[in-house]
Structures are given as structure tokens and as C-alpha cells.
Amino acid sequence: MTPFFQNKINRIWCLTVVGLLLLNVWNIVSNTPMVLDQHWAQKIFYVHVPSAWVGFLSYFVVMIAGLMFFIKGDEKWDDVGLAAAGIGTMFIALVLITGPIWATPIWGKPWIWEPRLTTTLILFLIYIGYFMMRTFGGHIERIRRYAAALGIIAFVDVPIIFVSVQFWAPEIQSHPQVEMAQQPIGILIPFLLSLSIFTVLYTLMMRYRIHVIRISNSGVENV
Amino acid sequence: MFFILLKKELYNEFRSRELILSMLVFGLSIILAYAFTSNVSRVILTNYAPGMFWAMILFVTVLGVHRSFSYEKEMDAFSMLITAPIDRGLIYLSKWISGFIFLTVMELIICIPFFKFLLIDFPLNPLMAVGTALLINLAIMAVANLVSGIAMRARLSEVLLPVLMFPLVSPVVIAATKISNGIMAGDPYQLWQIWLLIIASIIVIFGLVGYTLFDFITEE
Numbered sequence: 001m002t003p004f005f006q007n008k009i010n011r012i013w014c015l016t017v018v019g020l021l022l023l024n025v026w027n028i029v030s031n032t033p034m035v036l037d038q039h040w041a042q043k044i045f046y047v048h049v050p051s052a053w054v055g056f057l058s059y060f061v062v063m064i065a066g067l068m069f070f071i072k073g074d075e076k077w078d079d080v081g082l083a084a085a086g087i088g089t090m091f092i093a094l095v096l097i098t099g100p101i102w103a104t105p106i107w108g109k110p111w112i113w114e115p116r117l118t119t120t121l122i123l124f125l126i127y128i129g130y131f132m133m134r135t136f137g138g139h140i141e142r143i144r145r146y147a148a149a150l151g152i153i154a155f156v157d158v159p160i161i162f163v164s165v166q167f168w169a170p171e172i173q174s175h176p177q178v179e180m181a182q183q184p185i186g187i188l189i190p191f192l193l194s195l196s197i198f199t200v201l202y203t204l205m206m207r208y209r210i211h212v213i214r215i216s217n218s219g220v221e222n223v
Numbered sequence: 224m225f226f227i228l229l230k231k232e233l234y235n236e237f238r239s240r241e242l243i244l245s246m247l248v249f250g251l252s253i254i255l256a257y258a259f260t261s262n263v264s265r266v267i268l269t270n271y272a273p274g275m276f277w278a279m280i281l282f283v284t285v286l287g288v289h290r291s292f293s294y295e296k297e298m299d300a301f302s303m304l305i306t307a308p309i310d311r312g313l314i315y316l317s318k319w320i321s322g323f324i325f326l327t328v329m330e331l332i333i334c335i336p337f338f339k340f341l342l343i344d345f346p347l348n349p350l351m352a353v354g355t356a357l358l359i360n361l362a363i364m365a366v367a368n369l370v371s372g373i374a375m376r377a378r379l380s381e382v383l384l385p386v387l388m389f390p391l392v393s394p395v396v397i398a399a400t401k402i403s404n405g406i407m408a409g410d411p412y413q414l415w416q417i418w419l420l421i422i423a424s425i426i427v428i429f430g431l432v433g434y435t436l437f438d439f440i441t442e443e
Contacts, residue, residue, distance in 0.1 A: 070439045122390045123390075125390040126391060129390065130387075132386055133373075133377055133387065136383075137377035137378055139376075139377075146373045146377060149373055149436050149439065149440050150373060153391065153432060153436070154391070156432055157391055157394070160425060160428065161394050163394075164393070164397045164398060164421055167417055167418070167421070168397045
């Protein structure tokens with residue numbers, strides 16, 4: 001298998017993503033308007049919400065990969081599932097870090113049991129278990145099946161967790177994500193741009209992770 | 224075939240003295256820990272009692288489910304079971320229902336010291352409490368059996384089982400606590416019916432997912 005960056009398309013793709021990320025940071029810092037009651041804290045939402053989007057998209061991919069693994073029985077789908085699970089967990093961890101950073105000055109405390117945050121935390125814990133199982137679980141053939149099943153179960157559980165937490169703490173419903181679509185155009189366009197750039201970054205990360213997983217499966221060390 | 228499997232599971236569980244004993248003693252130890260760590264007024268304790276009760280049941284369930292599946296590992300009985308010409312979904316269903324019956328019996332025994340030792344009054348409407356507890360047990364076992372099916376034959380299954388099960392079962396715990404709180408406070412059914420709907424949807428969804436996936440999970 002050829003090293004990832006020897007492929008011209010991958011190099012161009014990577015440079016494009018780096019360029020887009022720099023453009024995104026510059027755009028967020030320089031061009032987005034200040035929100036009166038939030039000032040700089042609001043700008044974290046251009047990273048927080050796209051991270052959540054990529055995280056949940058990844059977990060959706062894990063579920064699809066799990067289903068395909070069971071239907072087709074092809075190990076390639078396990079590689080896709082594993083890559084998506086890793087990237088998803090990284091982005092969900094980012095959500096859990098950026099959320100409290102925003103919440104501390106705005107809500108006055110780093111954490112409240114808000115439905116979206118709580119659902120994200122529970123999902124994060126499920127995936128920590130997923131990686132523990134993949135790392136310590138033993139027999140690889142079995143672990144692939146268990147991981148596929150767990151990916152499906154975790155995604156099926158998400159709406160139930162969300163609804164439960166929503167009714168559990170009905171007084172805590174305030175979350176700026178809901179209002180994002182009703183924001184003025186000066187905020188909405190950079191937000192959508194950031195969302196798109198994070199999605200492009202996700203496609204590159206997926207491609208790279210799958211490449212690395214396949215190389216490590218084949219026992220070759222040169223990545 | 225389902226009833227033969229169910230009979231086998233129930234026979235295994237109720238015959239195993241160490242399983243019954245370990246669950247009961249573990250439950251009593253938790254009650255003891257609660258008594259020592261919550262030396263507060265009766266009113267405050269009554270408010271927290273439903274959550275404490277379902278947390279205890281969750282710990283006891285982990286112990287029971289793990290032990291129950293461990294029997295199948297001994298002498299590789301589970302491999303023999305899945306090579307039998309039967310629908311593997313039925314194995315899940317039989318384990319689910321037998322686990323539910325076993326948990327309910329354990330719960331009936333353990334609830335007496337829970338209320339007596341912690342000096343909490345029994346619910347005003349015991350029929351309602353038992354009826355909802357049956358549904359909650361069904362939901363807990365639907366999730367627990369599916370997770371056990373996954374964790375059982377993995378290495379470090381005793382660690383993986385609670386790590387995987389607790390986050391997945393969290394909606395059941397929230398709903399169970401809310402329902403029991405409502406019943407203990409004598410709230411009208413309309414105030415907590417939504418939680419029963421959540422429990423019912425967990426039973427249906429995890430029942431179907433478990434029945435479908437068990438075939439793939441247990442494939443050799």
C-alpha cells in the first residue's frame with residue numbers, strides 16, 4: 001500500500017483543507033459580528049456546533065458501517081466503522097470541552113444538565129466503552145461483530161436518551177444551537193461556512209484514518 | 224422451542240444458589256452503605272429513595288446478568304447452544320424473559336430491607352408500584368441482556384459489562400426514578416405517564432433490536 005501523502009489527490013485535498021481551516025479561523029475572528037451580551041464567547045459556537053455536527057455524523061456512519069458489516073460481512077466496513085468512531089469521539093470530546101468554555105461566562109457555571117450536552121456526554125461514555133472493548137476485548141473477529149452491534153445500539157439509543165433528558169430537566173432548555181437558524185445573515189453565513197469546512201475536514205480525516213487502519217491491519221509500518 | 228429455552232434459563236438461574244445469594248448480599252450491602260452515608264431527615268431520604276432504589280437494582284442486575292451469562296461460558300455451553308438448529312433471536316428472548324422473572328423475584332425480596340432499614344414508608348399505591356416496576360424490570364433486562372450478549376465472550380467481560388451497560392440504560396434509570404417519585408408522592412398518573420411511554424418504547428425498541436442483532440452477535 002502506497003503512503004498516504006504520495007498520492008497527489010490526497011496532497012491537494014490536505015492542502016485545500018488546511019487553507020480552508022485558516023480561512024475559517026480568520027473569518028471567525030475578523031469578519032463575524034460581536035454579539036452584544038456574549039462578546040468573544042459567542043465565537044466558540046462557530047467551532048462548537050460544527051464539531052457536534054461532525055461527531056453525530058460520524059456516529060451515524062458507525063451505525064451504517066455496522067449494518068453494512070452485518071449485511072455484506074466485509075471487513076472493509078469494520079475499518080470504516082472504526083475510523084468514524086475514532087473521529088466522532090474526538091469531535092464529541094471537543095464539544096464537551098468547548099461547551100463548558102462557552103457556558104462559564106454565559107451561564108455562570110461550566111456545566112448544566114441541558115438535554116443536548118447530557119446526550120452528548122452519555123454518547124461519549126458509550127464510545128469510551130466501545131474503544132475499551134476494541135482494545136481489550138480479545139478475539140478480533142468477535143470484536144468486529146460486537147463493535148458493529150454496539151455502533152447500531154448506541155445510535156438507536158440517542159433519541160431515547162435525548163427525549164428522557166429533555167423531560168427529566170424541562171426547566172433547562174435554553175441552548176443557542178436552536179436559535180442558530182434564526183440568526184442574522186452576518187452570523188449565519190460564517191456559521192454555515194464553518195459547518196461546511198468541518199465536513200470537508202471530516203472527509204479527509206476519514207480517508208486518512210481508513211488508510212492507516214488498513215495499513216496497520218496488513219502489518220505494514222510505513223504510513 | 225421458546226418455552227424449552229425459557230425453562231432451561233429459569234432452571235439454571237433459580238438452581239444457582241451462589242447467584243441468588245450474591246445478588247441478595249450485594250443488595251443488602253448497598254442498603255447498608257446507603258444507611259451509613261445518608262443519615263439525614265426522613266423527608267429528604269424519601270425524596271431520594273426512588274433514585275437510590277433503582278441505582279441499587281442496577282448494580283444487582285450487573286452482578287446477576289454477568290453471572291448468568293458466565294454459566295454459558297463454562298465448558299463452552301454457549302457455543303453448543305448457538306450451534307443448535309434454533310432461531311438465535313429466541314435465545315435472546317428466553318434470556319430476556321427469564322432475567323426479567325429472576326430480577327422481579329430478587330427485587331420483591333430486596334425491597335423489604337430497603338424500606339425497613341432506611342425507615343422509608345411503602346408506597347401508598349402498592350399495586351401501581353409493582354405494575355410499573357414490572358415494566359421497568361422488562362426494560363432494564365432488555366438492555367442488560369443485549370449488552371451481556373456483546374460483552375460476555377469478550378475479554379474483561381466483568382469490566383466491559385457495567386461500562387457499556389450504564390450509559391445505555393440511563394434513560395431507563397431516569398424514567399424509573401421519575402415514575403417511582405410520582406408514585407411515592409401520590410401524584411396523579413397524568414403527571415408521570417410520559418415516563419411510562421418512554422419505558423414502553425425502550426422495551427419495544429430494544430426487544431426488536433436485541434431479537435434481530437443477537438443472531439449476528441453470536442455468529443461463530
